Ligand SMILES: Nc1ncnc2c1ncn2[C@@H]1O[C@H](COP(=O)(O)OP(=O)(O)O)[C@@H](O)[C@H]1O
């Protein structure tokens with residue numbers, strides 16, 4: 001068997017939860033990180049990072065990408081080779097766009113390639129879910145598209161969620177970070193029956209709204225009682241940006257992943273107006289944000 005000396009993996013950003021689908025639904029977006037692993041003859045670990053906020057990424061063994069790389073070798077009970085890692089950052093850190101999911105998926109996929117593909121795609125995905133602790137960002141980062149994940153008696157059932165071509169995801173990425181762990185700490189551990197029923201109904205409606213592009217369903221569906229009411233206080237300007245997005249024609253606005261990025265869904269005819277409205281509302285609240293209309297990534301992690 002020939003030994004692969006290097007592998008480059010592209011992994012897309014994700015937007016998880018989509019309002020009522022806390023911890024179970026997410027979509028891959030057309031924004032990505034690139035990770036190149038080169039096997040070294042000797043030495044330990046070298047990490048080079050380029051791109052915006054590169055200085056914020058750890059360059060020692062604590063780096064999450066490297067931790068995922070080690071995890072796969074541990075799983076197959078082999079000694080990891082010394083490696084040089086080159087990271088090109090396209091996904092902003094700690095903004096609710098799945099940067100940690102890109103690192104986990106990238107490290108696992110690269111290790112599986114360098115090790116000669118001992119694990120199946122399903123096995124690698126299950127390790128990724130276990131590392132992240134929830135499936136909603138690592139699953140679409142790995143296989144692309146919009147995906148719903150649910151446990152079964154034997155593991156995970158992953159289902160693709162059809163996304164109507166008229167629906168544009170508009171992301172408003174503010175210039176401050178919010179770590180997922182901090183945004184999870186503010187959540188209650190128990191919920192009322194009324195809130196559970198509310199989210200079950202709205203997630204069902206969201207799935208049909210995403211599939212059909214039907215405005216009435218999407219407008220009603222983008223509501224949640226499990227995480228957003230507790231998290232919005234961590235995001236200054238949330239209400240103003242929400243009001244502005246809806247006034248400009250968005251179906252609704254939600255927190256992307258754990259935040260602080262805000263995600264509006266709009267039809268193609270309104271997406272530019274929604275971009276401008278969200279940027280301006282945040283500016284008025286004293287926050288600079290990069291606002292972009294993106295599209296769904298359908299490839300997921302790609303080995304170049
Ligand atoms: N490219 C990367 N390489 C290594 N670690 C990364 C990378 N991207 C993100 N991380 C790690 O993930 C953390 C952010 O994760 P998290 O708080 O879950 O936010 P996000 O919503 O972006 O996933 C970063 O602070 C960093 O430790």
Ligand SMILES: N[C@@H](CCOP(=O)(O)O)C(=O)O
Pocket residue numbers: 014016017022023024095096097098099100101134136137180183184227256257258259
């Ligand atoms: N369901 C998770 C999703 C976190 O996504 P991220 O992109 O912010 O890492 C949560 O809401 O905590």
